[in-house]
Amino acid sequence: MLQGVAGLAQMPMSMCHWIRPVRSIMFRPAVVAAMKELMGEGCAITTELSVPRNGFTTGKRKLTRMGWHEDAGNEGHVAYLMDPRYRFAKCGLFLQDHDPEWGGTIQVVSGGHRFPLKFGGIDFRFYAKRIFNIVGERYWPTQIRVRPGTLVMFDSRLPHASTMPAMARKLNLGSGKATDVPPDKTKYVIYWNASRPDCYQQYVANMVTRANKELESPNGEYPFYADAVRMRFPRDFPPGYESDAKAAGLVIGIPPSEQTEAIRVRFEKAVGLNPGFARWATAFRDLAAA
């Protein structure tokens, strides 16, 4: 289905929404039931939807082992993440088995989304959680067993890391180097977010902040994150998207339209400077016309 995306690390999120087999995963009854089981009725999704191809995590923080991170790490040390009622998850539909040689699944620190200390200031409690997880990442990681079609949902505060191709492990290579994966071992995961109805608002506000930061400090790559945030709802989404979500009983968590609009203007200016990027930015319209 998906070939390499020339010049881009992965397919823009704007396009992922327009590929029916990808977006319709979020609205399938079994998937919706799983999301609602964890998030309750009125479960929200955001407009982040991606299909990383041979995506392997390799970031490295002080004392932390290669690739381990929390998706909520981007949100910083903020009080809402310490709320015991907070529920925000990454959903991943894995399309391959874990392969001892080529990786393909993730490992997690079971329970590592919790804050072990119930007292102290915000930073102190975040640091305590980090220390607990530094030990957990080393001594009690759990490798998630996946088969093609396995849905994995994990708390955005949970430490996790890709299982890496053996070659990359041996040579201690970064993610960019793990691209020589043979076609039959190619790793694909469809990723999106699910949230309790009262927990996505802060995340979405951070999406806007993150998109602005990305546009403020261009790194020569396609502004991948801003691409998802600049999509106008509903006009830049496929017909039936809103009604599919409604029929499934899902809320679509999006930033206020004036914020989306401000990102869109900046995004278009940024990609306009690079013909290749400009092409990718509008490519979803070809799918719309098809």
Ligand SMILES: O=C(O)CCC(=O)C(=O)O
């Ligand atoms: O698919 C994986 O191995 C993990 C990807 C991941 O953690 C991320 O993109 O945040």
Ligand SMILES: [Fe+2]
């Ligand atoms: Fe992650």
